Amino acid sequence: MIFEQLAGNLVQGLVLGAVYGMATMGLSLIFGVLQIVNVGHGAFIMVGAFTALMMFQALGIPPVIALPAALILGMLLGMVIYYAAVKPLVSPSGSGIRKPSGRDAGIAVAIFISLMVVMRFLSGYYKLHTAFSIFVGLLFLYGLLLYVYGGRRQEKAAELATLLVTFAFGVILEEFVKQLFTSEARGYNWDIGKLDIGITVLPYTKLLAALGSVSIAVILYLWFNKTRAGMAMRSVVEDSVGARVCGVNVDWQYALSFSLGIGLTVTSGVLLTMFIPVGINPYMGGPYTLKAFVIAVLGGLASPYGAFFGGLVFGLIENGSYTLFAVIPGVEPFALTRFFSFLILLVILLIRPTGLLRAK
Amino acid sequence: MALLRCENVTKRFGGLVAVDSMTFEIDSGELMAIVGPNGAGKTTMFNLINGVFPADEGKIWFEDLDVTNFPAYKRAHLGMGRTFQIPRPFASASVQENIAIGAMFGSAGAEINVERAMEMADHYIEIIGLKKHRDKPAGGLTPTEKKLVEIARALAMKPRLLLMDEAMAGMNPKDIDGMVSFIRHIRDTEGIAIVSMVEHIMRAVAGLAERVIVMHQGALLVDEPTREALTDPRVVEVYLGHPPEEIDAQG
Amino acid sequence: MRRAQRYYPIIPVLVAYAMLLGYGLLFPGKWQLVAQLAFYCTLGQAFNLFMGMTGYVDFGYVAFIGIGTYGMAISIYYLYDKGLGLFIVVIGFILAAIFSTLLSLAVGAVALRLRGAYFAIATIGVNEGFRYLIEGARIWNGADGIIFSLHLKKAVGRETMMVLSTFWADVLVFTVAIAAAVLTLVFMRNKVGYALMALRMDEDAAKVMGINVTKYKIIAFITSATLAGLLGAAAWALKLTYIYPVDAFAIHYTVEAIIIVLLGGAGTLMGPIVGGLIYGVAKYFLAIVLPGFQLLIFAPIIITIIVIFPEGTVGILKKRVMGTALQKYII
Numbered sequence: 001m002i003f004e005q006l007a008g009n010l011v012q013g014l015v016l017g018a019v020y021g022m023a024t025m026g027l028s029l030i031f032g033v034l035q036i037v038n039v040g041h042g043a044f045i046m047v048g049a050f051t052a053l054m055m056f057q058a059l060g061i062p063p064v065i066a067l068p069a070a071l072i073l074g075m076l077l078g079m080v081i082y083y084a085a086v087k088p089l090v091s092p093s094g095s096g097i098r099k100p101s102g103r104d105a106g107i108a109v110a111i112f113i114s115l116m117v118v119m120r121f122l123s124g125y126y127k128l129h130t131a132f133s134i135f136v137g138l139l140f141l142y143g144l145l146l147y148v149y150g151g152r153r154q155e156k157a158a159e160l161a162t163l164l165v166t167f168a169f170g171v172i173l174e175e176f177v178k179q180l181f182t183s184e185a186r187g188y189n190w191d192i193g194k195l196d197i198g199i200t201v202l203p204y205t206k207l208l209a210a211l212g213s214v215s216i217a218v219i220l221y222l223w224f225n226k227t228r229a230g231m232a233m234r235s236v237v238e239d240s241v242g243a244r245v246c247g248v249n250v251d252w253q254y255a256l257s258f259s260l261g262i263g264l265t266v267t268s269g270v271l272l273t274m275f276i277p278v279g280i281n282p283y284m285g286g287p288y289t290l291k292a293f294v295i296a297v298l299g300g301l302a303s304p305y306g307a308f309f310g311g312l313v314f315g316l317i318e319n320g321s322y323t324l325f326a327v328i329p330g331v332e333p334f335a336l337t338r339f340f341s342f343l344i345l346l347v348i349l350l351i352r353p354t355g356l357l358r359a360k
Numbered sequence: 361m362a363l364l365r366c367e368n369v370t371k372r373f374g375g376l377v378a379v380d381s382m383t384f385e386i387d388s389g390e391l392m393a394i395v396g397p398n399g400a401g402k403t404t405m406f407n408l409i410n411g412v413f414p415a416d417e418g419k420i421w422f423e424d425l426d427v428t429n430f431p432a433y434k435r436a437h438l439g440m441g442r443t444f445q446i447p448r449p450f451a452s453a454s455v456q457e458n459i460a461i462g463a464m465f466g467s468a469g470a471e472i473n474v475e476r477a478m479e480m481a482d483h484y485i486e487i488i489g490l491k492k493h494r495d496k497p498a499g500g501l502t503p504t505e506k507k508l509v510e511i512a513r514a515l516a517m518k519p520r521l522l523l524m525d526e527a528m529a530g531m532n533p534k535d536i537d538g539m540v541s542f543i544r545h546i547r548d549t550e551g552i553a554i555v556s557m558v559e560h561i562m563r564a565v566a567g568l569a570e571r572v573i574v575m576h577q578g579a580l581l582v583d584e585p586t587r588e589a590l591t592d593p594r595v596v597e598v599y600l601g602h603p604p605e606e607i608d609a610q611g
Numbered sequence: 612m613r614r615a616q617r618y619y620p621i622i623p624v625l626v627a628y629a630m631l632l633g634y635g636l637l638f639p640g641k642w643q644l645v646a647q648l649a650f651y652c653t654l655g656q657a658f659n660l661f662m663g664m665t666g667y668v669d670f671g672y673v674a675f676i677g678i679g680t681y682g683m684a685i686s687i688y689y690l691y692d693k694g695l696g697l698f699i700v701v702i703g704f705i706l707a708a709i710f711s712t713l714l715s716l717a718v719g720a721v722a723l724r725l726r727g728a729y730f731a732i733a734t735i736g737v738n739e740g741f742r743y744l745i746e747g748a749r750i751w752n753g754a755d756g757i758i759f760s761l762h763l764k765k766a767v768g769r770e771t772m773m774v775l776s777t778f779w780a781d782v783l784v785f786t787v788a789i790a791a792a793v794l795t796l797v798f799m800r801n802k803v804g805y806a807l808m809a810l811r812m813d814e815d816a817a818k819v820m821g822i823n824v825t826k827y828k829i830i831a832f833i834t835s836a837t838l839a840g841l842l843g844a845a846a847w848a849l850k851l852t853y854i855y856p857v858d859a860f861a862i863h864y865t866v867e868a869i870i871i872v873l874l875g876g877a878g879t880l881m882g883p884i885v886g887g888l889i890y891g892v893a894k895y896f897l898a899i900v901l902p903g904f905q906l907l908i909f910a911p912i913i914i915t916i917i918v919i920f921p922e923g924t925v926g927i928l929k930k931r932v933m934g935t936a937l938q939k940y941i942i
Contacts, residue, residue: 037728039670039735088918134901138911145919159727160666161917164869167670168913171866175907286862290736297732325747332754336747342740346721349733410819436821450812461805465821474801475614517821 002327008200009319015202015210017315019275021308022213023268023288024295025220030261032237032302034090034254036162040170041292042285044074044262047173048269049280050181056188063190063274064208067267074266078259083107085165086258087251088146109143132179170285178282187278209274216267217308233257237302287338291318294345317344362421363388363521363553364409369418371404378404380578381418386521386555391547393556393569393586397598401578402557403445406523410442411435423520439467441519445526445557447506449513451499455490456481458498459512466517477516484512504535511542515550522546524556527568540567560599574598617800620880620942624792627884628652632785646781648891650846653784654864655871655883656791657842661835662869663878664798665828666811667730670865671718671737672839675711676847677859678741679840682707683848684757691762699766700775704844711840712833714741719832723825726814742860756855763852772852780849787845791838795880798831799942807831811878870909873916876923880942885924 027041038044051070055061113136192204224230235243236253244250272288273280295314299306321340325333362385371379379401386392396402408415411432419428422438430438441462449458459481463472472480485494488508493501498509507527514522527543528536544567547554556568572589574581576598582589589595631652635645654676662668683703690699722733746754764772798804806827809817817824848854867890875886890909897905916923922930925941932938 031728035728037731039731085914085918134904135907135911138908138915142911142915142919145915160668161921163668163728163731164873164917165914167866167869168910168917171906172910172914175904175910179904179907286739290739293732293735331749332747334747335743335754339740339743339747342736342743345736346733346740349725349729350721412815412819431823432818433821433823436819442819444816448813448816450809450816452812453808457805457808461809461822462820464802464805467821469821474805513820 002323004199006320006323009323010316011197011200012202012206013315013317013319014312015206015315016275016319017312018210018213018308019268019271019311020291020295020315021311022216023265023272024292024299024307024311025217025304026261026263026265026268027292028296028299028302028304028307029264030258031296032304033233033257033261034086034162035159036086036090036166036258038261038265039163039167039289040173040285041166041265042287042289043170043173044077044265044285045269045272045288046177046280046282046285047077048074048266048271049273049284050177050269051266052270052273053186053188053280056190063205063270064212066270067212070267070270071263074263075259077266078262079255081166081169081262082255082258084109084142084146085169086162087255089161089165090254106143109140113139135176170289174282174285181282183282185279185281185284187280188273189277190274205274205277209271212271212274213268216264217305220264220304290338290345291341294341294348297345297348314341317341362386363390363423365421366409367419367421369405369408369415369420371401371408371413371416377578379408379415382575382578382580383418384573384580384583386553388520388553389547389551390553390571391544391569392553392571392573393558394573394575395558395560395589396575396581398559399577400575402559402575403525404578405575406442406525406557410440410523433465436465436517436519437467437469439518439520441466441514441517441522441552443507443510443514443522443524443527445529447503447510449498449501449506449509452497454495455485455498455501455509456494458509459484459516462513462516463518466519468518480516481512484516487515488512504531507539511546515546520552522552522554524554526558527556529559543568616939618796619939621793621796623881623940624796624884625789627881628785628789628792631888632782635781642778642781644891644895646784646850647895648888649781649784649788650842651867651871651891652884652887653788653791653838653842653846654868655875655887656788656795657835657838658868659872659875659877659879659883660791660795660798660838661831662872663876663882664795664804664807664811664831666877667727667828668734668869669722669737669832669835670731670735670862671739672734672835672868673862673864674718674738674741674860675715675836675839676843676864677738677854677856678710678714679707679843680847680854680859681751681757681843682710682840683844684759684854685751687763687766687848687852688757688759691759691766695766697767697771700849703848704841707840707844707848708837711836711843715833715836718836719829723828723832738860738862738865742856745856754856756853758853760852776850776852780845783845783849784842787838787841790841792880792884794834794838796942798834799880803827803830866906870913873913873923876926876929877921879923879925879929881928882923882925889924 023045026044027038030036030038048070051073052063052066055066055069056063190205195202195204195207224234232243232248233253233256235246235248236250236257240250243253291314295310296307298313299308299310318337318341322333322337325331325336325340364386366385367383368381369379369383370377370381382405394402394405407413409420411427411430411434415428419426421427422435422440425438427435427438450461453461456478460474460477463469463477463480464474482494485491488511490505490508493505498506501509511524524543528539531539543554543556546552558568569586571584572586573583574589574595581594581598582592584592631645631648635642658672683700683706686699686703686706690702695702718734718737722730725733745751751757763775767775798807806817806822806824809820809822810824810827814824843859847859871883871886871890873886874889875882875884893909894905897908920927929941932941
């Protein structure tokens with residue numbers, strides 16, 4: 001009985017794990033290329049979830065079709081964040097202070113504002129608050145100050161600063177979405193039938209989500225290994241100085257990979273809602289940030305494929321441990337599963353921070 | 361008694377053997393240099409000596425104490441000082457504070473309180489001649505001044521062995537002369553062994569070392585007095601590559 | 612510098628807290644605001660002791676406040692009928708200190724071996740992880756939390772309880788703030804401070820200089836965590852007389868701590884007070900004018916500070932007063 005249940009849950013876990021894996025590739029890509037941990041990771045997943053929700057509810061577009069839209073939205077968001085706040089902090093050439101040009105600041109502010117306008121237009125029927133003008137005003141001010149003073153790269157602080165900046169952007173997104181949609185949990189219902197495989201029942205939406213995740217991972221793999229653009233990015237991961245010497249525009253690769261990383265993360269938010277179409281709220285990202293860290297560390301943090309396989313493993317661990325905890329009387333299996341995943345994180349960090357799945 | 365003794369010290373990074381079974385000794389008060397072209401494993405050797413990372417194989421003794429498994433800070437307490445190729449003074453701390461930190465945590469650190477460390481710092485500031493910059497943040501100094509601060513910081517630790525990583529890289533000839541006589545002066549007055557790391561053997565001849573160890577591809581090539589090493593055919597080959605006629609033959 | 616002179620910077624800190632306390636005492640109607648400001652200043656002071664001095668961000672910091680709150684709650688909840696009177700509050704503080712110290716030791720044992728990004732990854736789940744442990748294993752009533760107002764009332768009487776949670780709890784918060792500030796200055800003026808300064812700027816160089824970086828990081832981490840535990844016991848447990856895991860481990864408070872420290876200037880003594888006052892007052896007025904918007908407004912300000920003015924308010928002020936008579940008072 002329990003074994004049958006375990007088997008069924010493990011199948012579910014594997015399918016969910018594929019989505020988890022895809023949801024972590026963006027994090028690993030950004031870390032691999034820029035050595036930046038995106039602490040606001042979950043907030044970008046949340047943005048994807050809301051994209052799927054809005055497209056489905058307001059426009060009746062099925063989430064599968066929303067994937068490219070989410071990718072584009074995410075990449076735009078990534079570009080903006082990179083040029084507005086990451087580039088002034090990191091120095092791609094690895095030497096000296098790199099001040100952003102006025103054009104960088106200008107482009108960032110312009111894109112951000114137009115994004116605001118688009119979002120305001122899209123959500124026209126929601127009551128918008130005067131605080132938005134203050135918020136937008138602050139962004140203007142930021143652009144202006146950046147133009148006048150330039151970014152300050154400090155000695156060791158660059159790493160600390162990038163952590164805080166990505167964290168702050170996560171907060172901005174959460175608060176922004178909260179103002180648009182309130183903090184109540186939402187959901188949508190996209191029913192296209194189920195597949196009964198005996199030990200468990202899999203709705204086609206879940207299978208589609210897993211299939212989508214695997215396809216994206218494969219496309220990414222082909223892109224990295226077969227196309228010029230992908231290989232240029234890979235060369236930056238392996239040796240940024242060498243890549244520069246070989247004529248790769250490292251600065252642009254940094255921007256592109258940050259943007260692609262965020263784009264993938266937002267896209268994964270759409271896939272996750274296909275798996276779990278309820279509980280969509282502005283603060284839903286927190287647990288996903290934690291899960292993504294566990295997965296990324298499992299897979300070796302800097303490798304998107306490691307992350308994908310880490311996701312599969314994590315899906316199995318999560319569902320397997322849930323099934324086992326559910327047997328123990330007097331505990332909350334759901335909460336305990338989350339604690340367990342945190343424990344895994346600590347154990348891996350303790351014994352092998354470079355990743356369990358990575359060959360030595 | 362040797363001050364430092366390394367026996368078959370080996371370090372690998374993945375498949376690359378960065379330091380390959382190095383065995384050598386350094387005596388108290390000796391002025392020597394580890395020489396080798398870029399990538400020969402000099403910096404790795406330095407890092408192994410002062411414990412930035414552990415050796416994969418082999419043993420290291422310092423004053424007859426097995427320090428193989430000691431972390432960097434313990435080796436510093438025992439009397440190993442270190443400077444870096446690109447000087448790394450604590451940028452927003454003042455020159456005085458930088459040097460005082462060395463005194464506070466160095467080999468006599470346990471008995472030195474903050475006030476005493478500041479007094480000691482003043483003494484070393486006199487030696488390096490940077491009195492006018494005493495209260496300025498070290499990050500704002502010129503590269504040569506930063507280098508001096510770093511040396512003073514290491515000296516304030518009262519080391520018995522000072523490891524100097526490319527002490528003269530990027531300096532103009534006048535500064536190099538000054539630095540060489542300064543290093544010799546330190547050795548004579550403080551009586552400590554100084555190991556300099558230099559890329560080209562010609563620099564070592566400039567008076568920096570009485571003995572050289574030449575490293576090539578992670579392994580020890582020669583260990584002999586500087587004068588002899590200069591004309592050693594093995595050393596010449598490392599630096600000039602193949603004899604000229606072979607190069608011609610290969611086109 | 613003479614010995615006494617080196618401790619002059621505590622004067623403006625004490626003056627600031629005395630003025631804040633005095634304001635609250637003179638205008639009882641404003642006591643709530645004063646209490647809130649004191650909470651933010653204390654949060655900043657305690658957080659700064661680790662983040663400001665080491666340059667590491669502990670994203671799970673709120674867990675220490677939460678566990679301290681539980682320490683006080685447990686003492687009152689289980690000991691109220693033992694006839695100990697007000698002594699259970701003392702025991703509560705002791706428990707809060709012990710719990711937060713133990714948790715920081717456990718977290719520190721894993722996280723402090725790790726550098727930079729890995730440290731952040733290790734800490735970001737601490738609060739969530741701990742919350743789910745309490746809920747999942749149903750420790751201390753699990754998700755139902757501990758409601759102990761009746762217990763406190765039975766233990767010390769209604770009158771005392773009222774004064775305790777509306778007045779003395781806040782005074783105790785002030786005490787924690789001053790303790791944190793004094794500890795910060797003592798650290799800065801002793802070897803600990805220099806070791807932390809060195810490892811903040813260049814950890815590898817610090818190691819080579821003979822600094823046992825792990826030891827000093829642990830000292831700062833535990834001190835900061837214990838102060839957070841005491842803050843939780845005073846500002847949350849005694850004031851609210853209930854505790855739910857979902858509130859006690861909300862990452863929201865870590866966000867506020869980061870904002871306060873950065874606004875004021877990380878690693879400065881006065882910074883947390885300035886940051887706490889700016890943030891507290893702004894939040895107070897924003898709550899009236901634009902309720903629910905404070906984080907949306909503060910997040911861009913924080914990005915501005917990180918990217919363009921990393922020294923924070925006091926850091927900039929410190930540069931300004933360099934070479935003037937004020938120099939020895941502001942750090």
